[in-house]
Amino acid sequence: EPEVTQTPSHQVTQMGQEVILRCVPISNHLYFYWYRQILGQKVEFLVSFYNNEISEKSEIFDDQFSVERPDGSNFTLKIRSTKLEDSAMYFCASRGTDQETQYFGPGTRLLVL
Amino acid sequence: GESVGLHLPTLSVQEGDNSIINCAYSNSASDYFIWYKQESGKGPQFIIDIRSNMDKRQGQRVTVLLNKTVKHLSLQIAATQPGDSAVYFCAETHYSGYSTLTFGKGTMLLVSP
Numbered sequence: 443e444p445e446v447t448q449t450p451s452h453q454v455t456q457m458g459q460e461v462i463l464r465c466v467p468i469s470n471h472l473y474f475y476w477y478r479q480i481l482g483q484k485v486e487f488l489v490s491f492y493n494n495e496i497s498e499k500s501e502i503f504d505d506q507f508s509v510e511r512p513d514g515s516n517f518t519l520k521i522r523s524t525k526l527e528d529s530a531m532y533f534c535a536s537r538g539t540d541q542e543t544q545y546f547g548p549g550t551r552l553l554v555l
Numbered sequence: 556g557e558s559v560g561l562h563l564p565t566l567s568v569q570e571g572d573n574s575i576i577n578c579a580y581s582n583s584a585s586d587y588f589i590w591y592k593q594e595s596g597k598g599p600q601f602i603i604d605i606r607s608n609m610d611k612r613q614g615q616r617v618t619v620l621l622n623k624t625v626k627h628l629s630l631q632i633a634a635t636q637p638g639d640s641a642v643y644f645c646a647e648t649h650y651s652g653y654s655t656l657t658f659g660k661g662t663m664l665l666v667s668p
Contacts, residue, residue, distance in 0.1 A: 448598075473654070475655070477656075477658075483660070485599065485646075487655050487656060487657065490654075490655055498655050533598050542604070542650055543601055543604060544589075544601075545601060546598035547598050548596075549597070549598045
């Protein structure tokens with residue numbers, strides 16, 4: 443069964459450093475998403491991406507965040523200058539054009555020190 | 556603002572019991588609802604979904620009920636098993652092509668042998 447994969451599974455970084463979180467969506471999906479989940483809280487939407495551009499973004503997704511689909515398989519989330527409050531689980535999700543269900547990856551746990 | 560919330564943060568049941576997890580939503584424009592299961596350290600896993608033109612949908616051991624009048628969603632798990640122990644999230648969206656998900660806070664289901 444196809445799955446969304448994410449790397450790394452864990453990332454520890456110093457405040458102010460840049461991090462890139464990587465995702466490989468399900469191969470025939472065209473809609474891609476990033477969500478985050480702060481420990482003990484609900485999953486929050488960050489950004490959606492379709493046709494090589496951002497389609498929607500939340501208030502969380504400020505100028506420090508960017509997304510990119512550098513090739514036909516990867517989808518990345520970059521945080522330019524990490525803050526302590528960026529510590530969270532980051533989930534990538536993807537969806538096909540003929541379905542509404544989003545399928546989530548296992549997440550990257552980001553810890554900013 | 557619009558939100559999706561859960562009534563019960565923790566539900567403890569015995570193995571073999573039926574479990575009911577509830578969710579309230581407030582966005583009347585939402586037309587698609589999903590239940591996700593999240594095990595510790597993993598990403599949300601799709602369980603079952605329902606469109607707003609339906610009141611009930613059944614899967615294997617799970618049933619989702621939608622009451623649009625009171626904006627209430629429930630997940631019923633029959634013959635609950637220890638492997639069902641997880642956090643359960645409801646999520647809503649208005650299917651517009653991008654379908655950003657709004658998640659509820661989550662309910663922890665604990666199943667005792």
